[in-house]
Amino acid sequence: MNFSWTDEQHAFRREVIKFAQGELNDDLIERDRNEQFFCEGWKKCAKFGIQGLPIPEEYGGGGADILTTVCALEALGYGCRDNGLIFSINAHMWSAEIPLLSFGTEEQKKQYLPRLVSGEWVGIHAMTEPGSGSDAYSLKTRAERKGDRYILNGSKTFITNAQLADMVIVFANLDPAKGPAGISAFIVEKGTPGFSISKKLHKMGLRTSPMAELAFTDCEVPAQNLLGKEGSGTAIFTASMEWERICILASHLGAMQRMLETSTSYATDRKQFGQPIGKFPAVAGKIAEMDIRLEASRLLLYKAAWLKSQGKHPLREAAIAKVFVSEACIKTAQDAIQIHGGYGYMTEFQIERELRDAISGTIYSGTTEVQKMIIAGLHGL
Amino acid sequence: MTEQVENVNVKDQIREFVREAAQRKGVSEVTDDQSLVESGVIDSLGIFRLVAFLEESFRVRIGDEEIVGENFESIAGIERFVLNKLNR
Ligand SMILES: Cc1cc2nc3c(=O)[nH]c(=O)nc-3n(C[C@H](O)[C@H](O)[C@H](O)COP(=O)(O)OP(=O)(O)OC[C@H]3O[C@@H](n4cnc5c(N)ncnc54)[C@H](O)[C@@H]3O)c2cc1C
Numbered sequence: 433m434n435f436s437w438t439d440e441q442h443a444f445r446r447e448v449i450k451f452a453q454g455e456l457n458d459d460l461i462e463r464d465r466n467e468q469f470f471c472e473g474w475k476k477c478a479k480f481g482i483q484g485l486p487i488p489e490e491y492g493g494g495g496a497d498i499l500t501t502v503c504a505l506e507a508l509g510y511g512c513r514d515n516g517l518i519f520s521i522n523a524h525m526w527s528a529e530i531p532l533l534s535f536g537t538e539e540q541k542k543q544y545l546p547r548l549v550s551g552e553w554v555g556i557h558a559m560t561e562p563g564s565g566s567d568a569y570s571l572k573t574r575a576e577r578k579g580d581r582y583i584l585n586g587s588k589t590f591i592t593n594a595q596l597a598d599m600v601i602v603f604a605n606l607d608p609a610k611g612p613a614g615i616s617a618f619i620v621e622k623g624t625p626g627f628s629i630s631k632k633l634h635k636m637g638l639r640t641s642p643m644a645e646l647a648f649t650d651c652e653v654p655a656q657n658l659l660g661k662e663g664s665g666t667a668i669f670t671a672s673m674e675w676e677r678i679c680i681l682a683s684h685l686g687a688m689q690r691m692l693e694t695s696t697s698y699a700t701d702r703k704q705f706g707q708p709i710g711k712f713p714a715v716a717g718k719i720a721e722m723d724i725r726l727e728a729s730r731l732l733l734y735k736a737a738w739l740k741s742q743g744k745h746p747l748r749e750a751a752i753a754k755v756f757v758s759e760a761c762i763k764t765a766q767d768a769i770q771i772h773g774g775y776g777y778m779t780e781f782q783i784e785r786e787l788r789d790a791i792s793g794t795i796y797s798g799t800t801e802v803q804k805m806i807i808a809g810l811h812g813l
Numbered sequence: 814m815t816e817q818v819e820n821v822n823v824k825d826q827i828r829e830f831v832r833e834a835a836q837r838k839g840v841s842e843v844t845d846d847q848s849l850v851e852s853g854v855i856d857s858l859g860i861f862r863l864v865a866f867l868e869e870s871f872r873v874r875i876g877d878e879e880i881v882g883e884n885f886e887s888i889a890g891i892e893r894f895v896l897n898k899l900n901r
Contacts, residue, residue, distance in 0.1 A: 534877040569857055612857060613850040613882060664881045666850075666857045671877040674861075743874045747861045809858055810865075812837070 435734075441500055445507040451480055452511025460514055460640075464785055467639045469596065470517045477521055478551020482508060487529055491545035502682040502737045509683025510690050513782060515789035516640030518683045523592040523641075524548065526676035528555025531601055531617070531668050535660040540619065544599060553598035558588040558646055559669060565590075566802050568603075569612040569666060573648065575604035580655045582606075582618060584648040587630065592796075594629050594644035598622045602648065603665050615665030619657040626651030637788030676797045677750040678736045681757040684793065685730055688761055691768040691786060692722045698772055709771070718767045725760035732756050748810050751803040758793030759800065765790045823871065823899070824892050830866050831888055834859055845889045850882065860885055867891070873898040 437445070456473045463470060477483060485501045487493025496504070505522070512518060529548050532541060532555070547553035564570045573586025584604050591600075600620045607614035620627050630647040660668050696719055699710030709715045732753040739746035765787035769776035776783045794800040828845075835843045835854045849855040855863060863885060864875050873895060884894040 610851055611853070613848070660878075661881060661883070667860065667877075667880045667882070670857055670861060671880060674877075743876075744868060745861055745864050745875070747858075747865060806858055810862060812833075 437503060441503050444500065445503055448480075448482075448504050448507035449511040451476075452508050456512040456514055456517065461779060461782065461785075463514070464516070464639050465779075467634065467642070469520065469640055469642050470514055473512075473514060473517050474520070474554075475551050477508075477517075478549070483521060483525060483529070483551050484549030486525070487533060487545055487549050491533075491541055492549040493545070498679070498737045498741045499734070502679060502733065505679060505682035506685045506689075509686025511686070512683075513687075513690070513785075514640055515683070515687065515786070516638040519638050519680075519789075520554075520593050520596075520641040522676070522680045522683070523557070524555050526679060527557030527672050528599070528601055530675045531557070531659065531672045534671055535617075535664065535668050537656075539656070540659070544619070547598070554593050554596040555599050555601070556591055556593045556597040557672070558591050558594075558600050558602040560588060560590045562587065562589050566799055568669065569615060571603060571605060571615065573602070573604040574608070575606045575616060575618060577606065577655075578652075581652050582655065582658065584618060584620070584626070584651040584653065586648050588646040588648075590633065590643060591646055592641060592643055594646055595632065595642045600627070600646065601659060601668075602646075603669060604648075605665075606662055610663070612666050613663050615669075616662050617659040617665045617668045618653055619659055620648070620651060620653055624651055624653060635792075637785070637791055639788075673797060674740070674745060674747065674750055677754040677803075678733065678740055678746070680797055681729075681754065681761070681793060682733060682737075684757050684761040684790070685726065685733060687786060687790075688722065688726045688729065688764045691764050691783070692719070692726060694783070695719060695722065695768045695771045702773075715771060718771055722764045722767055725764055729753075729757040729760045748807060751798075751806040754797065755794075755800050755803045755807075758790075761790040761793055762787065823895055824888070826870055827867075827888055827891050827895070830863065831855075831891075834862070843888065846887050848886055849888075850886070855885065863891070867895060871895055871899060 455476050481494045484493035485496045485504055489495040508518060532544055548555045559568050561571050576583045602618050602620055603615055605614045606616050626649045628647050629644045631645040633643045699715050700708050702709050736746045736749040736753045739749055768783050772781060772783055775781050831843055838853055840852055840854050843854060864880060868875055885891055
């Protein structure tokens with residue numbers, strides 16, 4: 433058992449923090465208010481190498497192992513306060529790049545990965561539908577094979593980065609009689625006739641990360657746009673969810689560290705009743721709890737990532753980390769607001785946004801309730 | 814001879830795992846060639862439980878790209894997949 437980062441990982445972490453603090457936080461209050469995606473920030477992150485971190489060098493990526501990737505994303509979450517930008521980057525990495533890398537043909541990988549890694553293209557993943565969320569495999573989108581083409585029909589909702597997308601990995605059922613075994617994944621490029629963005633969606637948090645609904649109406653794609661094999665949609669989805677559940681909250685660790693430091697410093701400076709509020713046990717206790725949650729979150733997330741790096745499928749550990757870290761981040765943001773009193777509730781202090789951004793962590797990539805079902809299921813229930 | 818014993822053992826363990834999964838889903842009988850996904854014995858999570866079980870029991874490594882229907886289609890398919898790995 434070894435709990436330390438290497439010197440290289442430490443150095444990389446410092447580099448990411450410096451980059452993020454210097455380049456990614458401008459005009460954030462305005463951008464959040466206007467639901468504006470930080471295009472420049474996206475490009476800067478791609479140039480720095482964030483989007484391509486876990487992708488092999490032959491496709492233009494950084495070839496980093498999963499732990500180094502987690503280390504960098506944690507640093508990004510610490511340095512960059514634009515949680516929406518970070519969420520958009522994560523969605524692109526785990527739900528578009530990784531399925532392509534794991535299941536794409538050599539041709540598909542060569543065609544798409546270099547453009548996704550360089551940030552020139554944005555990739556998205558469309559599973560959720562108005563009638564199927566947690567019960568993802570009851571989706572209604574249909575695919576039909578016609579000669580050397582597939583025809584897609586259906587609609588998708590809550591799709592992150594939809595308005596920015598150059599390519600979509602869309603899940604549809606080719607053979608509903610087979611149930612989930614009929615679900616397959618298809619690559620659809622922007623501009624394909626029959627594929628459109630049907631409605632922009634507005635959110636409580638992560639407002640700098642765009643989201644919309646998608647419509648597929650007799651949308652024809654060539655047979656070579658099938659990702660994996662016919663019927664392997666469930667495997668593709670679950671494999672990408674496994675990566676996502678482990679890695680998507682790595683930046684939450686950085687955000688929790690940032691909130692802990694900001695709150696500690698405020699509790700030291702702010703005086704009431706003639707002394708720093710941090711001297712009151714009720715406030716100091718909150719700081720201690722923020723630290724406890726951060727430490728436990730780190731251990732759970734690092735362990736899941738370590739297991740994955742050992743070639744294992746840490747279904748249980750990923751689910752545990754997902755539940756714990758998402759809930760810890762919400763509680764920490766709430767404590768940070770409480771410690772800052774009325775100021776914490778004001779937009780200008782940039783803490784209320786952290787809470788709005790954190791809330792959805794218990795919903796995306798499988799809700800807390802679904803993760804608990806997974807964990808209980810492994811106990812035979 | 815040892816290999817034969819090993820093969821029997823692999824199939825027995827896989828059968829036992831599938832039998833338990835089937836029981837939980839209310840499916841009473843599973844033949845060696847029956848489709849496990851279509852008959853509802855192994856659902857989306859079940860596949861990953863099965864993968865974890867195979868990795869643990871037979872000390873094999875299973876890549877994401879190998880978790881596809883054809884390798885986990887039936888008891889016989891799973892057995893072929895595992896034996897292929899063990900004999901490699
Ligand atoms: C910020 C954000 C980004 C997203 N990005 C994407 C994306 O890019 N692509 C995509 O395809 N989807 C995306 N989603 C959709 C997301 O995956 C779904 O919202 C999620 O899976 C839940 O589905 P639902 O919203 O339909 O809720 P439901 O499934 O309707 O759930 C409603 C409530 O019931 C509970 N529930 C449901 N079933 C059970 C059960 N069996 N036992 C106990 N409780 C249960 C849930 O936990 C939840 O509390 C995103 C969602 C959010 C919030």
